[in-house]
Amino acid sequence: MTEKEENCVELRQSVPGLQMSFIQGTDLFGYVGIEAVLDQMRSKTMKAGFEFNIMVVGQSGLGKSTLVNTLFKSKVSRKSCTPNYEEKISKTVKLHTVSHVIEEKGVKMKLTVIDTPGFGDQINNENCWEPILKYVNEQYEKYLREELHVNRKRRIPDSRVHCCIYFLPATGHRLRPIDVEFLKRLGKIVSIVPIIAKADTLTIEERQEFKERIRQDLAANGIHVYPQKEYDEDPEERILNDRIRESIPFAVVGTDKEHQVNGNKVLGRKTKWGIIEVENVAHCEFANLRDLLIRSHLQDLKDVTHNIHYETYRVRRLNESNMDFSELGLSTWLLENGTADKWESESHL
């Protein structure tokens, strides 16, 4: 700071204990009204609306589209009918994006579902994650470019992938090589929620053992899935997230058909040996997944994507292209102020 500035501004930092002033309660005499800012924030965000981008990855036939439809209780994605022989032999993974605007109780949300048909379907599945990796990075790139514009939009359209649901087939054994490879690579750049698809083929004991083995495999390979342990901010959150971490991957069953059970209409799959109720926690863990994704952690997913994954990408990108703006900022200061000070010191020969 130059001397002139030091004379102009005297800053006193808020030292805890010295200048902290607490107003407890809202008795009429001591009323200030700071609380109202919460309502203001609420109404502003409701007016602006939300955006959420979710990606589903898994082999065909694992019930990706059905699950998304069940999650959002509407026909969000169209189920692909069994592809014929020619279509199955497509060379690469094609990403397919669909956007919808859904509204509930005044809250508007633009939901984008990114589907990955063809993942893991070919005979040679090496590098099948490449298109997905590229897509995710491309969304980050788009956002970064918008952010670096001189004339920025008021709200930069957010197309970054907030959550990736990875479908594990219910084999009952362990993680397969393709799973390990995909989770390893994408776990670093996006929040992954792995689930066991079509879990009605496993009994409860088999399910527990399978989950335990998967968790061991994940730990052995150093894969961090959402919610990541490193990003827990306070003990409360840690306790909550620990409970979630103990039960991932969720074993889910998806359906959009309704049946009558005990006089109630429930979503379920009807088989000859019984009706599997999707929303019954004793039958499958769909309700847990829905609560995690939508009711409690949706904002957190977006925050982790924005504050952590996007920032990591940005750091890497700016370092790659050697763009250090602080260097430029300082340099313009030097050029503007001239090196007058240096002249002075030179004359003291």
Add this chain to the structure above:
Amino acid sequence: MATFLNEVWRTRSYSNQDICPKINASSKQRPRRVRPLSLAGHVGFDSLPDQLVNKSICQGFCFNILCIGETGIGKSTLMDTLFNTNFENFESSHFEPQVKLRAQTYDLQESNVRLRLTVVNTVGFGDQMNKQESYQPVVDYIDRQFESYLQEELKIKRSLHNYHDSRVHACLYFISPSGHSLKSLDLVTMKKLDSKVNIIPVIAKADTISKSELHKFKIKIMSELVSNGVQIYQFPLDDETVAKVNTTMNGHLPFAVVGSTEEVSVGNKMVKARQYPWGVVQVENENHCDFVKLREMLICVNMEDLREQTHTRHYELYRRCKLEEMGFKDTGPESKPVSLQQTYEAKRQEFLVELQKREDEMRQMFVQRVKEKESELKEAERELQSRFEQLKRLHADEKAALEEKKRLLDEDQSSFSKRRAAAQLLQAQSLTANGKKDKDRKK
């Protein structure tokens, strides 16, 4: 120049077919894709605003108010009254040579909302004889806050969500209650600040104006502001829930406020008021002054909007100007989109060239100075040498003179001793001659 950014855009080779409509150049497909959908049941994302609000509660809020006004107009008292607490403030003198700003940060809490409030007061505003530069420290302070936010945003490793936002969200401009019109200092200052901060003008010490005068005063002030093109903060009208109350409030601007932290008993309650021999001015009585309206507007209804305006309008304007000043543009000379990297590289080259030139210049200067000094020193040396010679000569002369004198003295001495010897001899001779004579006589 094939930069990395352009590479990515060109080699979109992960599929022969259409990847997703958003990246596709033709945006005709996009409106068709986003269609509204009806839900068959309760999904649960209506809790999203609550999730967001809960996160904000954990993080806490930040609010920065700048109070500009003459010394003794009641800025600190009003802040105390507004936030119902005693910020430590001492009275400033009227003899400040320059306008200074004093910023103090406090942590307040009301039920579960934590607010980090920063109050910035001007010290010595309007006290100087020459008030031409009075607005400059204020403008500099505001710009400095924008600058530090911009620096943080442009850092490579940044943490924006943890960053303590010190940008000024609201500026309360205190108008002294003369009853006539705005002073020229007020107009000049407000004109300089209206594009940098949300200005809310208030009439201070409103208990010195009567109701009818106040009405005329308010009208005069507003018309002066409009005719001079000063854009003060207008309460937002786009949200239906607050539009009605905001419209009425917009009509009451500028608010005439009275501040007081002393309590006086009125009826059977203790209220904040100022006690005069002729009556009691109650701060929270809407008939007496507009304090309650100010508190409503500033805190209860529009705090979030003030913060948003600061971020999206004033800060973006500053950022745009600063980046353009530094030479960044979105479009190149042929209005083709220029990537930031190209601009950056160009700037960097320019800067390096400039640096090199400066370095060469400095080196030349250095060499020249060295030469100069050398010649100076040589000159001094020569002078010294000549002086030395001169002194030596003087010394030699004096020595010669002294030698001469010594020789003369020696000569004198020797002649003197010769004379003495001769005299002694003569004396001795005369003595012996006398002795002989005596001897002769005796015989």
